Amino acid sequence: MRNQFSLIIAAFCLMWVSTQAQAQAVKRGEAAKQGKTAQASKAAKVSKAAKVSKTAPALKAGKVFRDCPACPDMVVIPSGSFDMGSPDSEDGRDDDEGPVHRVNVAAFALGKTEITRGQFAAFVKKTKYSAGEQCWTHGGGKVEERVGNWRELGHAQDDKHPVACINWNDAQAYAKWLSRTTGKKYRLPTEAEWEYVARGNAATARYWGDNPDEACGYANVADATGQAQIRGASSWSVHKCTDGFAYTAPAGSFKANAFGLKDMLGNVWEWTEDSYHDSYKDAPVDGSAWQGDGAKRVLRGGSWNNSPRIVRTAVRNSYKPELRYSFFGFRLARKLP
Numbered sequence: 043m044r045n046q047f048s049l050i051i052a053a054f055c056l057m058w059v060s061t062q063a064q065a066q067a068v069k070r071g072e073a074a075k076q077g078k079t080a081q082a083s084k085a086a087k088v089s090k091a092a093k094v095s096k097t098a099p100a101l102k103a104g105k106v107f108r109d110c111p112a113c114p115d116m117v118v119i120p121s122g123s124f125d126m127g128s129p130d131s132e133d134g135r136d137d138d139e140g141p142v143h144r145v146n147v148a149a150f151a152l153g154k155t156e157i158t159r160g161q162f163a164a165f166v167k168k169t170k171y172s173a174g175e176q177c178w179t180h181g182g183g184k185v186e187e188r189v190g191n192w193r194e195l196g197h198a199q200d201d202k203h204p205v206a207c208i209n210w211n212d213a214q215a216y217a218k219w220l221s222r223t224t225g226k227k228y229r230l231p232t233e234a235e236w237e238y239v240a241r242g243n244a245a246t247a248r249y250w251g252d253n254p255d256e257a258c259g260y261a262n263v264a265d266a267t268g269q270a271q272i273r274g275a276s277s278w279s280v281h282k283c284t285d286g287f288a289y290t291a292p293a294g295s296f297k298a299n300a301f302g303l304k305d306m307l308g309n310v311w312e313w314t315e316d317s318y319h320d321s322y323k324d325a326p327v328d329g330s331a332w333q334g335d336g337a338k339r340v341l342r343g344g345s346w347n348n349s350p351r352i353v354r355t356a357v358r359n360s361y362k363p364e365l366r367y368s369f370f371g372f373r374l375a376r377k378l379p
């Protein structure tokens with residue numbers, strides 16, 4: 043009887059040991075599985091991180107990139123807020139520069155310089171696009187509509203100069219083509235985006251400060267050079283300095299602003315996406331384009347033939363989208379990523 047009891051106890055013990063061993067084996071298996079899952083999820087995270095780090099440098103504010111060898115250099119612009127427009131106290135202010143309003147701009151990329159003549163020529167060569175045969179150009183002391191276009195605008199230019207005699211429709215056509223060839227979304231900047239970048243966080247009238255006579259280190263404007271070389275320019279109101287260029291300068295010849303952009307003021311006027319409204323009352327505050335009837339589109343930044351009053355960050359110009367002048371050009375924005 044005692045022996046029988048001992049046997050039963052021993053059998054129970056064996057069963058318990060075996061169950062425990064099985065349970066531990068199952069646990070080990072699960073742990074192994076979990077380990078695998080954890081490893082897999084870690085791997086997923088790493089691969090996601092790797093993906094992020096692959097695109098992250100492209101999104102870093104200030105980074106310059108290009109979507110193809112002949113594409114324009116683009117600068118990553120960080121999101122931010124700024125006060126758009128000029129205060130009543132600004133010298134030379136126009137009524138359409140107010141009311142000053144806070145605008146939030148999402149991150150995007152903007153061309154480091156204006157689109158060059160060489161870049162536009164590549165587009166025309168590929169597409170046979172016609173950018174017209176009439177342009178308002180300087181000559182004989184007057185600005186008149188003459189036979190001419192971006193190839194022949196009344197003064198010498200090489201491929202590095204900003205393309206000029208460009209109307210709003212021409213700029214749209216180029217943006218469409220560049221989007222098609224790169225698979226990226228290129229477009230004109232909105233007026234708010236343009237001013238946000240041109241200010242470079244500066245509340246002063248110009249990104250280098252308030253003094254127009256310091257322009258010559260930062261922008262190609264109406265200066266002593268133009269006054270000496272251009273017929274009829276002796277009566278111009280010019281910046282009291284010498285920038286070395288009577289007409290256009292090669293794109294990117296002057297110092298960059300705080301966002302790393304060049305020629306935001308001066309060289310050629312730049313078309314924006316927006317329809318013109320003569321006040322900022324009810325203007326969008328999210329950085330989007332302010333659409334309207336499209337009868338006139340906004341140009342910003344002034345050009346090589348403009349006086350100190352015009353070469354200010356807040357100045358707004360507007361023309362019919364079909365008009366071409368030898369001091370109108372553009373730069374492009376691009377959606378990120």
Ligand SMILES: [Ca+2]
Pocket residue numbers: 262263264265267268285286287288289346
């Ligand atoms: Ca000049």
Ligand SMILES: [Ca+2]
Pocket residue numbers: 156305306307308309310311312343344
């Ligand atoms: Ca410009």
